[in-house]
Amino acid sequence: MTTLDVEEADIAWGDDAPVLRGVTVQANPGEILAVTGTSGAGKTTLLSAMAGLLPPVTGLVLADGEKVTDRDQAVKLGIVLIPQDNGLAAILTAAENISVAVIATGGTAAEARRRTAESLEPLGLSAQANQLIEELSGGQQQRTAIARGLALRGDVLLADEITSELDAANRQRVIELLKAEAARGVAVVFATHDPEAAAACDRELHLADGEAVWARP
């Protein structure tokens, strides 16, 4: 179980002015933290910092007290990111995308096969396992990216707008899967602009005007 802390962080892209200033937030094991805000408020920016992709200009990101310095190290610390643009390889199948990720994080081929099947099934994608990503619909691609994130069995799961292309039933299914992750002790952070999805989370941090404020502490 891992606690992810962001402490007094100013977060910027390159030399641009900070998108977010003075952000302090803790993501706790067993909880889903919603990160909300309008388009451009900085949800992806905050999750990028949490994932080790975008080290803060000032302040810290800590996983159980250890400074998160870059993405490779964050992966070793068990910080999984499901990116907004899904990040899948278009010319691999759904199953291959997942298996490759499991093996890249130390899983055996047998584990990769098992976890791939286990993660596709609850997302209703068993029949699509051997289809190329480029042959799948937008929603099926988004669900494949979620399946890959779940298959990695992280200690921290950062989910960036992962229900934006899903119908109501699939959105509900995904929220239930995030709750199941939290129930096994994962610290889940879910960026969303959907108020219903945010309401299903344990706490809500709202981003506006470059600052993070608690909508529901």
Ligand SMILES: Nc1ncnc2c1ncn2[C@@H]1O[C@H](COP(=O)(O)OP(=O)(O)OP(=O)(O)O)[C@@H](O)[C@H]1O
């Ligand atoms: N990769 C990037 N490089 C440079 N600037 C970026 C990058 N990603 C985001 N930004 C900038 O950071 C600011 C916040 O964008 P961000 O994507 O974090 O917002 P968001 O809340 O996730 O929005 P959305 O709901 O539209 O996804 C914007 O001004 C955007 O231009």
